[in-house]
Amino acid sequence: MNYKTLVRMMKYLAPPPGEYERGFFAHTDKPISTLICEDKSGLEIEVNNDQWIKLTNLSPSSFVFIVGDPLKAWSNGRLKSVNHRVMMSGDKDRYSIAAFVIPNEGTIIKAPKELIDEKHPQLFKEFDFMDFFLYAISDPAKHIDSGELLHAYASLSPPVSN
Numbered sequence: 001m002n003y004k005t006l007v008r009m010m011k012y013l014a015p016p017p018g019e020y021e022r023g024f025f026a027h028t029d030k031p032i033s034t035l036i037c038e039d040k041s042g043l044e045i046e047v048n049n050d051q052w053i054k055l056t057n058l059s060p061s062s063f064v065f066i067v068g069d070p071l072k073a074w075s076n077g078r079l080k081s082v083n084h085r086v087m088m089s090g091d092k093d094r095y096s097i098a099a100f101v102i103p104n105e106g107t108i109i110k111a112p113k114e115l116i117d118e119k120h121p122q123l124f125k126e127f128d129f130m131d132f133f134l135y136a137i138s139d140p141a142k143h144i145d146s147g148e149l150l151h152a153y154a155s156l157s158p159p160v161s162n
């Protein structure tokens with residue numbers, strides 16, 4: 001797959017004293033994958049419905065790898081695109097760097113036949129990455145999304161075996 005890496009640096013201001021404040025709303029990522037490096041904890045992942053775990057004690061040289069919705073579709077649901085958010089506490093600003101994998105125009109997301117069988121029917125139709133990406137980012141109301149967009153866009157119901 002040919003792709004570009006988009007790098008974004010972010011600064012989150014410290015919340016008012018004693019507050020636990022949202023820095024980034026809960027979402028799943030729309031690129032193929034994301035690598036995140038943070039200078040202070042704040043990143044949280046959802047493990048069960050509404051149970052959030054803060055990633056703490058990461059060494060300064062750690063990177064967090066996040067599976068995006070298209071990679072979940074490619075893996076026929078085997079890889080999970082985790083819901084995540086940033087919550088701020090304490091009196092220090094937070095800096096993070098995120099590197100997003102964006103495939104070149106024309107890339108088709110399609111689960112390989114080896115990942116589809118009777119036990120693992122095909123969950124998502126094949127789709128053009130950029131069509132999905134533009135669909136997902138086009139309407140600001142859709143930005144608050146925890147995986148529903150992928151399902152609305154590409155879910156096969158009922159799933160099909162090959």
Ligand SMILES: O=C(O)CCC(=O)C(=O)O
Pocket residue numbers: 010024029034036038043084085086096097098
């Ligand atoms: O700043 C962070 O640690 C997370 C950012 C993020 O989730 C994103 O940009 O998609």
Ligand SMILES: [Fe+2]
Pocket residue numbers: 027028029034084
């Ligand atoms: Fe994200």
